[in-house]
Amino acid sequence: MKGYMYILLCSDGSYYTGSTNDLERRLAQHQNGEGANHTKKRLPVSLLYYEEYQRIDEAFYREKQVQG
Template sequence: MKTWFVYMIRCTDGTLYTGSTNHVIRRWHQHRRGDGAKYLKAHKPKEVVYVELFPNRSQACSREYQIKQFTKQEKESLITY
């Protein structure tokens, strides 16, 4: 069984991108190269600012969806927690 992660990336324009993966470092490098998410092609990724661990993909995807519904202020409060 693979571990899954939900992560947030702060972009150079201050926006936040939320995603899920089973390998955060690999996914970060893909985003930096411009592979994957359309959003990050238009908003250059600056740094990974938040990571949560989950036992399976289903739980990670559910949490990703939940976080995507948050306001920016709610997302920022997760990061500073």
């Protein structure tokens, strides 16, 4: 299953990094206030960057690298 690591730009200028197997669905969740606590308080958000991986665990690993 494909995976994506993504970076969002929040309305207050902060960033959010996440991973998912369905990028479009996850972005819609963030925009609707159904995403992480960080993003729901800082709407709207915009997709700044993403990387695609063959497996979701690779995307999750990359997310942790970027966050660290």
